Amino acid sequence: MLRHWRLPLVLALLAAAGACGDSGGGATPEEQSIVLITLNLEAGVPELRQVHVNAHLANPAMDNDLYFPTVPAGPIQSGATLALLIPVTRMGLLDLIIFGLDAGGTEVARGNGQTTIMVGDRVDYTISLSACGGPCN
């Protein structure tokens, strides 16, 4: 028989176990769709430190802005890759607009594309970034 002071502890442990189950978005590889994007930097694109991904889902309409890497880092090389992990509850057309940011955080390159989410599967997609010739509008 559990004493009164042990009950909260046991509940806490159960809660921790539950949190463990939901951790990291809780999605196992089979429970999410993956869009793997390869960046192709066209000639004239200045040195990039970060990319800004604006993902738009058509139905239901949703926008998501993500930055890769999360903190600006070394120069991004052509052929760099990033991945969007999308719950299987999201499907349909995915519009992507990608901006390249220089060391000052200014969007100096841009590219876009469109793909269809393969539910529970992976889509490999390449987007070319071209220089905006200054800050992108």
Next chain:
Amino acid sequence: MTVKTTFRTTHAAALAIVVVCSAITARAAAEPTDAQAKARAQGLLSEGTTAYGRGDYAAALDKFTAAYKIFPSPKLWFNIGQANRDLGRPVDAVEAFDRFLRDAGDAPPETLAEARRSAAELKTKLGQIQVSCAVDGTEITVDGKQVGSTPLGEMLWTTPGRHQVAAQHAGYAPAIEDVLVTTGKIATVNIEVLPVDLRPANRTADGAIVGPDGAAAADQGAAPKPPLYRRTWFWVVAGVVIAAGAGAAIIIANSGDGGGGGASGVPATTLGAQRAF
């Protein structure tokens, strides 16, 4: 061969009866007050011999043993040895023959020779146990049969195989040893008994329990320790371990979002992977 053996056995038995009867009679004559007991012993011997002659060795052994109890003539060991031998109890038979040879030196040479021959033949099928114990006066049993107290003057004859040697001494914890005996070999057993202090623990004025020597005896008479799951520290440790495990699982699961991936099914990327929507 069988006829020869039967004749020899019958002859030896008859010889033994004569020897034992004469011994009993002689002793009865020397102690007339025990004449009735001696007469009973003679009667039992006669009955035992008759039973032996008809092949009822168990009944014969009973009669011989009863006769010995009434009148402990060492010459009766010969009869007891024969009965045991024919009952398939080689160890008891050897012991009886050895006692006969040791204590009945005035028996006729033919009987002594027969006892030696039988004992020697039986011993070829047996092994021996040599028991030693540092504490004299320790009672030794082999397979539950008491064989004497230490120091044991002689090695113990026994059948081949595994045997259990037990030692018991007042004031000492009993000890048991297993020993494997091989035919024709001597198996040595050094059995150790450890003293136990049976004096009751004392309780001081403040309630503390001390041993007989006055030293604190934490575990003498102390309340039994609670099981593991009733201890506070157990739950604390369990909580910490589970929480740490959950935390590690969260960290590992989240690490997939920062790039790398691979093991979790997320493809390896140079810029990382993030959840969208």
